[in-house]
Amino acid sequence: MSITPVEQLFTVFNETALIIQEELSCTYLEALAETGENIFQESILQSDELSELTVKRLKKSYDSIRISDFSKEDIRKSFQLAILKGMKENVQPNHQMTPDAVGMLVGYLVDKFVPEKSFRLLDPAVGTGNLLTTVMNQQPTKNIEAIGLEIDDILIKLSYVNANLQQHPIQFFNQDSLEPLFIQEADAVVSDLPVGYYPNDVRAAEYEMKADQGHTYAHHLFIEQSMRHVKAGGYLFFIVPNGLFESEQAPKLHEYIKEYAVMQGLLQLPQTLFKNKNAAKSIFILQKKGEDVKPPKQVLLVNLPSLSKTAEVEKILGKIDGWYKENK
Template sequence: MLEAKTNLEKLFVVLDESAELLKEELDVTYLEALAEAGENFFQGEVVQDLTSSTKKQLEQRLQQVDVESLHKEEVRKALQLAVLKGMKEATQPNHALTPDTVAVFISYLVNKVTSKMKDVTIGDPAVGTGNLLTAVMNGLPKKSKSYGLEADETLLHLAFVSANLQQQEIELYHQDSIRPLSLAPVDVMISDLPIGYYPNDDIAANYELKAKEGRSFVHHLMIEKSLELTKENGYLIFLIPNFLFESDQAPALNAYLKEKSIILGLLQLPQTMFKNAQSGKSILILQKKGPDAIQPRQALLAEMPSFSRQDALADMLKQIDRWFKEELNLS
């Protein structure tokens, strides 16, 4: 066993070893086994029907870490490391994790837009493993409730285990968020938007942002659904591809956003975070129109410096803080 020094490393090692044992015994993928391992740590016992030797090895690992005594962020990051390992063997293109620095930065932005709210409700229409949503919730100093939707059963199981281990109150739905659903609107909608085409043309036909011809973009439909599920004056913070406003369907998206929301900001993430220019991303910040929505004199438009350049990043955060205070009266 590796010599683990920090709580985060200790938890990662026992989760990883437990997942490998379960993967072998149950003949499942690493990610499925990781969800099962997480379930054991939450229940405090081995819940699967296994051979006595595997069960004994898993029970030994359960005794090595007291998850309840750990900080929520230690638990989230340990799970994130294990999920990243599992993603490398997964072949599905949508199995990708929001980079940790980006998740924490989105948490900072959510703190900004909710600074005057007493408690906060948050939604994520493509919650995945719950990494972004729990990072945001862990960063909030006030009470928050949230929900997440996810069509992939393995990712949803991981999100469920992750929320339980971090003791966060999240309602999770095994559902494609483009289909009809009735959920209470939230104060803030966040998402690392999945990119691609939506396969069901009949359901897409009910959306204003459906394609005039051929398949509709799932990311456009998800933006429309998210606005529908956000309270008046509420906020939406999305991780989007840099090419979002360059496609042949972009004019319709632009017109729709101007009609339903105020575009508060667009922050381009450093290119060094991505393999190539085509995979570059930005953070889009919107406010849904309502009686108290504020139209800033100028939108927050910036190219973020590398997150490893501490001085440049600190300077950028000062500028962003000033913008929120001067333009939106938010501290």
């Protein structure tokens, strides 16, 4: 039975991460970041802390592959599988990875709406870098510089290793994305928004969407922060909860969007992708207001079928195509 490149690479990531995890008594995800860095640097960076036998075992496993023989997508998928394995052991609710099919769809939309050959892309909640690199991999002929922000130390380390292995030019900032940012303006934003309340009321008070009382929704603040750091006319692609406009803070969001942006589309993702109805999400497309920005004749509203139904998905993509030609 032949083994796929993804399986082959996953086996190396997994085996070597387990060896490092055991020897250094760290978590699987920490070990995965270490082993990914070793593969990228082509040396065993922890050799001072490891036994001679362990170094030999690692070397044997690393020597079984050449990372340059693998495509960016194969690297991304195999690293993602290893991350998912690590997350199962140590689950935190806001560390959910964006499903691949959704990443592909966001990549398709970015490719459509941002036809420029060179542009700057921002993900203010980059996590492990999976969504950002999925989007970049789908546009191999474009020259994309990316910026990723992430508060979690482990996730940003995985993100950085992930980007290095795939040879993507991404700048990473390890910080609370809702604090002041010192980054260049982006042409477009993609983000699977962290949902929930933002605990820092003092910082939230600096945003137009701050709640009148109690904590403000973090996902609202992420939308506002993204809007501040994207150029006039730039597009924003957010993965948002389906109930985005039904919360008690929704009127603030409505007001804000009306003032600063033009709504281009809302694509409801198939229920089958999510564990339960309450977890279901949509892709929300906004365009920041600017001189030549006109609202579309009608907003692109799509209910996506199950993504395994290829013919139905093709039909929807045709519909999106038609809408784009008519409105752009």
